[in-house]
Amino acid sequence: MPELKGNLLVAQSGGPTAVINASVAGVVQEAKKYPAIQEIYGGLNGILGVLKEQMIDLRAEKIETIQALKHTPAAALGTCRYKIDFKKKPEQAAKDMERLFELFKAHNIRYFFYIGGNDSQDTAHKLHLESKKRGHDMRIIGVPKTIDNDLPHTDHCPGFGSVAKYNACTVMEVATDVSSMATDDGACCIIEVMGRGAGWIAASSILAKRKPNDAPHIVLLPEIAFDEEKFLAKVRETVERLRYCIVIVGEGLRKPDGTEFSADKSRLDAFGHPVLSGAGELLEELIHGKLGTKTRSVKLGYAQRCAEHFASETDSQEAAACGAAAVRAAVEGNSGFMVKIVRVSAQPYKWTTGLQPLGDIANVEHLIPRDWISEDGFLPNEKFVEYARPLLEGEVKVPMENGLPVFAVLDKKRIERKLQRRG
Amino acid sequence: MPELKGNLLVAQSGGPTAVINASVAGVVQEAKKYPAIQEIYGGLNGILGVLKEQMIDLRAEKIETIQALKHTPAAALGTCRYKIDFKKKPEQAAKDMERLFELFKAHNIRYFFYIGGNDSQDTAHKLHLESKKRGHDMRIIGVPKTIDNDLPHTDHCPGFGSVAKYNACTVMEVATDVSSMATDDGACCIIEVMGRGAGWIAASSILAKRKPNDAPHIVLLPEIAFDEEKFLAKVRETVERLRYCIVIVGEGLRKPDGTEFSADKSRLDAFGHPVLSGAGELLEELIHGKLGTKTRSVKLGYAQRCAEHFASETDSQEAAACGAAAVRAAVEGNSGFMVKIVRVSAQPYKWTTGLQPLGDIANVEHLIPRDWISEDGFLPNEKFVEYARPLLEGEVKVPMENGLPVFAVLDKKRIERKLQRRG
Numbered sequence: 001m002p003e004l005k006g007n008l009l010v011a012q013s014g015g016p017t018a019v020i021n022a023s024v025a026g027v028v029q030e031a032k033k034y035p036a037i038q039e040i041y042g043g044l045n046g047i048l049g050v051l052k053e054q055m056i057d058l059r060a061e062k063i064e065t066i067q068a069l070k071h072t073p074a075a076a077l078g079t080c081r082y083k084i085d086f087k088k089k090p091e092q093a094a095k096d097m098e099r100l101f102e103l104f105k106a107h108n109i110r111y112f113f114y115i116g117g118n119d120s121q122d123t124a125h126k127l128h129l130e131s132k133k134r135g136h137d138m139r140i141i142g143v144p145k146t147i148d149n150d151l152p153h154t155d156h157c158p159g160f161g162s163v164a165k166y167n168a169c170t171v172m173e174v175a176t177d178v179s180s181m182a183t184d185d186g187a188c189c190i191i192e193v194m195g196r197g198a199g200w201i202a203a204s205s206i207l208a209k210r211k212p213n214d215a216p217h218i219v220l221l222p223e224i225a226f227d228e229e230k231f232l233a234k235v236r237e238t239v240e241r242l243r244y245c246i247v248i249v250g251e252g253l254r255k256p257d258g259t260e261f262s263a264d265k266s267r268l269d270a271f272g273h274p275v276l277s278g279a280g281e282l283l284e285e286l287i288h289g290k291l292g293t294k295t296r297s298v299k300l301g302y303a304q305r306c307a308e309h310f311a312s313e314t315d316s317q318e319a320a321a322c323g324a325a326a327v328r329a330a331v332e333g334n335s336g337f338m339v340k341i342v343r344v345s346a347q348p349y350k351w352t353t354g355l356q357p358l359g360d361i362a363n364v365e366h367l368i369p370r371d372w373i374s375e376d377g378f379l380p381n382e383k384f385v386e387y388a389r390p391l392l393e394g395e396v397k398v399p400m401e402n403g404l405p406v407f408a409v410l411d412k413k414r415i416e417r418k419l420q421r422r423g
Numbered sequence: 424m425p426e427l428k429g430n431l432l433v434a435q436s437g438g439p440t441a442v443i444n445a446s447v448a449g450v451v452q453e454a455k456k457y458p459a460i461q462e463i464y465g466g467l468n469g470i471l472g473v474l475k476e477q478m479i480d481l482r483a484e485k486i487e488t489i490q491a492l493k494h495t496p497a498a499a500l501g502t503c504r505y506k507i508d509f510k511k512k513p514e515q516a517a518k519d520m521e522r523l524f525e526l527f528k529a530h531n532i533r534y535f536f537y538i539g540g541n542d543s544q545d546t547a548h549k550l551h552l553e554s555k556k557r558g559h560d561m562r563i564i565g566v567p568k569t570i571d572n573d574l575p576h577t578d579h580c581p582g583f584g585s586v587a588k589y590n591a592c593t594v595m596e597v598a599t600d601v602s603s604m605a606t607d608d609g610a611c612c613i614i615e616v617m618g619r620g621a622g623w624i625a626a627s628s629i630l631a632k633r634k635p636n637d638a639p640h641i642v643l644l645p646e647i648a649f650d651e652e653k654f655l656a657k658v659r660e661t662v663e664r665l666r667y668c669i670v671i672v673g674e675g676l677r678k679p680d681g682t683e684f685s686a687d688k689s690r691l692d693a694f695g696h697p698v699l700s701g702a703g704e705l706l707e708e709l710i711h712g713k714l715g716t717k718t719r720s721v722k723l724g725y726a727q728r729c730a731e732h733f734a735s736e737t738d739s740q741e742a743a744a745c746g747a748a749a750v751r752a753a754v755e756g757n758s759g760f761m762v763k764i765v766r767v768s769a770q771p772y773k774w775t776t777g778l779q780p781l782g783d784i785a786n787v788e789h790l791i792p793r794d795w796i797s798e799d800g801f802l803p804n805e806k807f808v809e810y811a812r813p814l815l816e817g818e819v820k821v822p823m824e825n826g827l828p829v830f831a832v833l834d835k836k837r838i839e840r841k842l843q844r845r846g
Contacts, residue, residue, distance in 0.1 A: 016600045045606060074599035080606060165826055170726050176497035176830060177439045177729040183468060183503060189725060207827060281704075301721035302612060303593050306600040309733050312826060392826035403588055403735060403815030404595060404630060 003036045004137060004333075006110025010058070010323075011043030011050060012145075013116035013123070014081065016074035017159030018166075018311040018396075019319035020145050021408070023115045024077065025069040026323025027143070028058050034331050037111060041415055046080035046116070047123055051099055052422060055107070055415040068408035070316055071398045073306035076410055083119055084126055097130050099422060104131075106418040110138045113326050117146035117157075118362065121338050125358035128336035139330035142338035142358055143322050147305045149200035152364040153356040154340035158322055159305070161315030161391030164204030166307040167193055167300065168392065171208035171246060174298065175215035179244045186239035188287050188295040190247045191216075192280030194304060199223045199368050201304075202250035203380040204388050215246035216379075220279075222252035223368050224377035226261050232290055234378055239293055249279045309405055313394025318351065325353035349390035426459045427560060427756075429533025433481070433746075434466030434473060435568075436539035436546070437504060439497035440582030441589075441734040441819075442742035443568050444831070446538045447499065448492040449746025450566070451481050457754050460534060464838055468501035469539070470546055474522055475845060478530070478838040491831035493739055494821045496729035499833055502539075507546055520553050522845060527554075529841040533561045536749050540569035540580075541785065544761050548781035551759035562753035565761035565781055566745050570728045572623035575787040576779040577763035581745055582728070584738030584814030587627030589730040590616055590723065591815065594631035594669060597721065598638035602667045609662035611710050611718040613670045614639075615703030617727060622646045622791050624727075625673035626803040627811050638669035639802075643702075645675035646791050647800035649684050655713055657801055662716055672702045732828055736817025741774065748776035772813035 010027045012020055024042070031037045040058040043050040056077075058066070069076055086093040103109070114124040124142040131138045144151050149160035171191060178189045195201035199221030208215055217238045220226060238245040253261040262279040280297040287295045322339045329337060337355040344350040372384040398405040433450045435443055447465070454460045463481040466473040479500075481489070492499055509516040526532070537547040547565040554561045567574050572583035594614060601612045618624035622644030631638055640661045643649060661668040676684040685702040703720040710718045745762045752760060760778040767773040795807040821828040 012603075016603050048606065072599070073596050075603035078603050080604075169732050169827055170730075172827060172830070173496050173729040173731055174725045176495070177725045180435075180439050180498035180501050181503075183471065191726075207825070296724055297722070298724035298726050299720070299722040300726065301719055302597045302600045303614075303721050303723065306596040307593075308596055309592050314826075389825055394826060395823070400818070402630070402812055403737075403817060404592055407595070407599060 004110050004139065005036050005038065006108045007039040007041060008037050008111040008113070009041045009043055009050070009055065009109045010113040010115070011046050012075040012077050012079045013046035013114060013120035014079060014146065015117070015305060016079060017145060017147050017305055018073045018162035018308050019158050019316045020074070020115055021069035021072045021076045022316045022319035023143050023145060023158060023323035025066050026320035027113050027327055028066050030324035030327040034327070036331065041107070041109070042077045045078035046082060046120070047084070048080035048082040049078060050103065051096060053103060053417050053419050056410065057413040057415055060413040061410055065408050065410060070320060071308060071396050072407040073308035073311070076408060081119070084123055100127065101130065101134055101136055103419060104136060104138060107415070111330050112138060112140045113143055113323070114140070115143040115145050115323070117148065118151060118365070121151070121358055122362035124338070125336065125362055128358060131335070139333070139335040141326040141330050141334065142361070143326045144338055144340065145319070147201060148195050148198050150198040150366045151361060152366040153360055154338070155343040155351065156341055156391060158315060158319035160200060161312040161318070162307065163194070163201055163304050164207065164388060165312045165392040166304055166310045167201065167205055168207040169310060170300065171205045171215055171248065175208070175246050178246060182244040184243065186243050186293050188235060188239065188245045188247065188293050190249060190280040190283045190295065190297040192249050192251055192278050192297065192299045195222070195250045195252060197222050197252045197365060199250045202248050203368055203384055205248040206380045206385060207389060207392060213242055216248045217242070217245045218247045218378045219380060220247065220249040220253050221368065221373065221377070222250045222254055223370070224373065225256040226253050227256070228286070230376070232287070235287055235293070236291055247283060249283055251279055253279050308396060308398055308407070311396040312392050313396050314391055316396050321353060329355055346386060427533050427562065428459050428461065429531045430462040430464060431460050431534040431536070432464045432466055432473070432478065432532045433536040433538070434469045435498040435500045435502045436469035436537060436543035437502060437569065438540070438728060439502060440568060440570050440728055441496045441585035441731050442581050442739045443497070443538055444492035444495045444499045445739045445742035446566050446568060446581060446746035448489050449743035450536050450750055451489050453747035453750040457750070459754065464530070464532070465500045469503035469505060469543070470507070471503035471505040472501060473526065474519060476526060476840050476842050479833065480836045480838055483836040484833055488831050488833060493743060494731060494819050495830040496731035496734070499831060504542070506542055507549055523550065524553065524557055524559055526842060527559060527561060530838070534753050535561060535563045536566055536746070537563070538566040538568050538746070540571065541574060541788070544574070544781055545785035547761070548759065548785055551781060554758070562756070562758040564749040564753050564757065565784070566749045567761055567763065568742070570624060571618050571621050573621040573789045574784060575789040576783055577761070578766040578774065579764055579814060581738060581742035583623060584735040584741070585730065586617070586624055586727050587630065587811060588735045588815040589727055589733045590624065590628050591630040592733055593723065594628045594638050594671065598631070598669050601669060605667040607666065609666050609716050611658060611662065611668045611670065611716050613672060613703040613706045613718065613720040615672050615674055615701050615720065615722045618645070618673045618675060620645050620675045620788060622673045625671050626791055626807055628671040629803045629808060630812060630815060636665055639671045640665070640668045641670045641801045642803060643670065643672040643676050644791065644796065644800070645673045645677055646793070647796065648679040649676050650679070651709070653799070655710070658710055658716070659714055670706060672706055674702055676702050731819060731821055731830070734819040735815050736819050737814055739819050744776060752778055769809060
């Protein structure tokens with residue numbers, strides 16, 4: 001494969017994670033090794049900012065700042081949820097493509113790395129196909145990122161290990177709290193976690209359980225239709241036995257009819273809008289109402305996906321390695337692939353990176369296999385534990401000042417515009 | 424003061440914290456130094472368990488287990504919210520007192536330490552008065568504990584520094600997340616925190632702000648009546664200027680008429696009960712409804728008061744020191760006092776412990792002084808920052824196994840009963 005000289009553009013997309021910046025660091029640090037890669041640009045706010053020609057010079061950032069991205073949460077370049085949608089918005093999509101390739105040519109972008117989840121890999125795939133069609137020689141590689149862990153073909157996704165670690169720790173800590181308060185009346189606590197339609201995040205709370213009676217006692221996964229009667233019976237039995245019960249619920253829990261449990265349209269807010277009340281709060285009401293047990297809920301929300309102070313070092317290293325692997329793959333002549341993590345050995349845990357065609361990724365949601373969940377559907381089993389446990393190992397070291405973390409702040413030296421402003 | 428020989432009883436009461444066990448460790452480790460103190464007992468579930476004669480032998484616990492209490496959250500002895508209430512329940516209160524002194528005599532309890540907040544100090548005070556009345560020679564000292572930081576006469580309360588540290592860190596992390604997602608449409612995030620009628624916890628989120636534009640942008644304190652119009656104007660202005668806005672709300676926020684903001688009785692749950700919906704969620708609806716800005720909320724709930732993995736080492740050391748100081752005070756002949764923390768110097772931060780009569784503590788709620796809050800009421804000022812900053816210094820080191828913390832587990836060797844079971 002002939003050497004391809006030109007500039008590099010990297011951007012971040014979708015929901016932030018604790019380690020998405022580690023992937024940027026991996027891209028930049030690896031890219032500096034190859035003379036063929038000339039300028040290293042960062043696109044602001046994903047493809048949305050790139051369309052506005054908002055790019056910064058990552059070679060101008062201090063070496064220490066790039067390294068510090070490995071302990072900095074969320075998207076340092078900014079992110080977006082913008083889709084290039086040929087089906088629903090064909091005219092806009094065509095205009096966007098025209099604009100992007102105008103920009104790629106004007107700035108001699110020959111390497112493009114898009115760090116993101118399912119939708120972002122779809123965007124990368126479209127750009128790859130378009131580059132072929134237009135004959136613009138360029139190499140496009142997707143870097144996986146999603147706390148939801150629902151990308152196919154990769155063993156797991158960077159971002160997942162850190163949210164799993166933080167949430168499992170929270171479950172252990174909340175369990176000490178609730179159990180120490182529990183008197184004969186009993187007490188429940190519901191912890192609502194993210195993950196949309198996939199239960200990976202909810203399931204990973206199982207790692208808090210070291211002994212059979214430890215929390216979590218019930219994990220409600222979106223993969224298993226919610227059975228109110230069985231659930232309440234299980235809560236009652238647990239409270240009778242242990243005096244307390246810790247329930248984890250994935251936000252995307254579904255009713256038997258397939259609708260979302262939390263999409264309770266029967267309640268309207270002060271402005272007449274339906275309240276998409278959290279699943280956790282609804283379960284709190286349910287348990288208190290039907291069993292009379294004192295129940296509280298916790299909604300970690302955004303706090304769980306950016307908890308750098310307790311991020312997984314394994315996760316951070318893998319995220320950086322995925323960024324570096326993307327650059328290597330591109331320099332070697334590949335385009336149209338997503339980097340994936342391949343588990344080489346379960347015990348001891350060993351991994352490497354591989355490549356998967358982007359066309360295999362888009363619009364496929366990877367859910368928890370049914371045989372990784374207990375028969376009654378209320379807890380992930382030992383297969384899940386074996387899978388998830390190594391991903392939480394190690395703690396990212398974050399420098400502290402006055403007892404609080406210090407994160408990287410990019411200088412963000414802007415790249416001069418070469419295009420007309422978009423109307 | 425003549426030496427008083429006898430046994431020691433320590434118990435924990437009220438809501439758990441990240442460092443209430445450090446106070447138990449301080450009591451036990453200090454008590455072992457004095458030959459006058461014979462057995463060292465722990466009462467289970469506070470005074471409620473003591474009434475049931477549920478006590479364990481703390482001398483039988485391994486030295487390492489006692490030391491490990493310093494990095495173990497929540498109440499290792501169990502806790503309760505039981506009050507001895509002579510006003511509302513005089514008969515029960517008299518019965519309880521009779522029972523407690525029967526127990527103190529049967530087990531030769533001469534030293535009693537009660538670790539807790541306002542109500543618990545009140546219980547300790549009543550026991551002290553009762554011991555005088557009954558002529559049972561014993562020494563009773565209260566050890567302060569409350570994340571709410573609302574006890575009077577002490578500079579601050581063990582437990583507060585750790586929740587302040589965890590919450591401020593969470594604000595910094597959530598801010599990186601929300602700001603990296605913010606596009607021209609703007610975004611808000613509401614973080615609801617504990618503290619009941621006092622705003623200390625909400626206010627301490629100000630420590631996340633290192634530069635003027637950093638989060639938090641608005642802190643809603645229970646000390647300042649909520650002004651909807653001014654609040655919405657401030658949110659709008661912040662989103663226009665920064666594209667995002669992080670709001671912290673203390674759960675006990677009040678309306679101008681003095682009622683709790685979250686006590687919205689107009690909504691009923693599925694069972695017809697009024698929903699005490701969180702202040703955070705109500706603000707989420709308010710902002711989305713009135714300004715149309717995308718808004719999410721986080722309710723940390725119990726997670727914030729037991730977050731040992733990011734607890735303050737300063738807080739932990741002070742909590743242990745308060746336990747030790749209580750024992751020293753008692754051995755020296757004192758009874759009827761609460762240990763307090765005295766700030767000796769602001770910069771550098773230096774502290775010591777002192778004693779305050781228990782009668783000065785009960786039923787006094789210490790709130791944030793008005794001149795520690797900005798004129799518009801939306802942010803604590805530099806006086807608050809100077810006060811709170813040193814309390815977050817240092818991180819408690821928690822041992823890890825498979826990437827998750829290992830907490831102390833007491834053996835809980837039970838003390839043989841000497842009384843008739845209570846009917």
